[in-house]
Amino acid sequence: MMKAWTIKKPGGIEQLELVDRPIPEAKADEILIKVEATAINRTDIITRERSDLTKPYPILGVEVSGIVEKESESHPELKIGTRVAGIVNRGAYAEYAVIPANRAIILPDAISLIEGAAIPEVFLTAYQTIFWLGDLKLDDKKGEKTILIHAAGSGVGTAAIQLAGRKIGGAKIIATAGSDRKLALAKELGAAVTINYRKENFAERVLEETDGQGVDLILDFIGASYWEQNLKSIAVDGRWILIGTLGGSEVEDFSINSLMQKRVSLHATLLTPRSDDYKAKLTEEFSRIILPFFEEDIIQPIIHSVLSFEDLPEAHRQMEADENTGKIILTID
């Protein structure tokens, strides 16, 4: 048996419950890992509250790092003892977890297991949105493209600034957030321009900073409340990647004329419900292209707090209170 976090019933933090569950069985194309660290994601809170969940309630959590405990026949390179991290569909808040072998990121020695748990969800999401959907190229001319990144202090925001910015993607980053502390971090990570949306209209500032041209790419976690300002901020032939609705999802009257005149491409996306094949391809490409930048310390996972496994309720509280700048990690002794 193993310790694992589930819920008494769907609801608030008080419903989280630490229980004993059987150690899961790995299928032929999966590996069993002894979990060393897990990270909190917003989707965990959504799952915790989902009133359509029925008993037996699942083990929560989608992101782990740990040591291979049982090998997969299909992937002999993942030997017992290999340090890995990755995204699972569920079951990450536990002492053991199974993960499809083709979704395991092998951690180089330079990356600790705590850092490893802080990488998969946010960096894979940022990589997918910037380089696959956002069409930024690693060999683009440096400084040629301008990218507007909202929620700059969030996990995906901090990852996106590092991947798109001068260190790797070479784009000029304009970052928005609601606190000067988050914006200071954004600047440190490579943002050229930072905008506190509580203090100024970001669209006006974006146009000022781009000689009236607007930005080539928007990474939008906000949705409805930024809709009009995003339309004003985007350049002709711009791409707008919609990956969150922190600012609501009900857009009031809008005119599609500005979409047409600017020939905007709007891509709505979520990583979690994508197919296993998609995630495997993304994991492979990310591991090959981006992990070396972590090894050389050119980019870093951004960690807000490291708590112990028993402190999951406190970890959820921090995320719900929007206290975190970067990832909240739990470690298992």
Add this chain to the structure above:
Amino acid sequence: MMKAWTIKKPGGIEQLELVDRPIPEAKADEILIKVEATAINRTDIITRERSDLTKPYPILGVEVSGIVEKESESHPELKIGTRVAGIVNRGAYAEYAVIPANRAIILPDAISLIEGAAIPEVFLTAYQTIFWLGDLKLDDKKGEKTILIHAAGSGVGTAAIQLAGRKIGGAKIIATAGSDRKLALAKELGAAVTINYRKENFAERVLEETDGQGVDLILDFIGASYWEQNLKSIAVDGRWILIGTLGGSEVEDFSINSLMQKRVSLHATLLTPRSDDYKAKLTEEFSRIILPFFEEDIIQPIIHSVLSFEDLPEAHRQMEADENTGKIILTID
């Protein structure tokens, strides 16, 4: 001097005026053509009404076919006497017109000059939206993708059905229009399913015809009035190409949740304001890949009426009354 159509002042059909103008001068990378036929486009009506136009008012018209009258140094293959067609920025309603040499489509013998004038705008637009923005591949497995084409009786609609359908693109076409006559033509051109939007809710029918999955691609000339039904009709990972606002441009409250859940890509586009390079590349690829299908009579330009040059007011009347199924052509003796 030459005869050409301009306007007395911006306004209705009564403002059209046949005048004498100097024969235009071709620049180094342009060719002068003796116009044999020109075609009517909706953008001509918009230009005719544009209150911000100032004198001297331009020669209207954007689409021509004719004979090369003066060669371009940069394109020696376009010899005097070569039969060409193409899109010009303005000046097509005239006895002579200049066209950038890299935007001239050389007409094979099998295509008449009248047919030639009916091809460029609608087939280039359809090609761009289906194969470039819509991401349909010429080597896609036949019947694998389903495409919803609105305004099936329009010029671009009839071109799109032929290019995307079983003859070339291999997709299953669902076509909508407001008259049974237009839908009968759509069926003849290759649509598998036709829907009269005046008689039924197209979204319900689309879901019925796709086992509840929705369509992979929407070609949308309609805009606001179809917004909600398009959202219901589109499949997960579907692409939605917005190329017109015949149904208005003011979208009332909508929820971006369905965009997110279906991971929709929405591409707004217009061909006319694209760069010269873009149009040249599109012309080259279209000529190479699609013209052979015209030569073999696998696809055809759809012509509604052929009028003489003096009958431009009648031609505009037909388009404004939405009478045409396919192109309205004027010939010059």
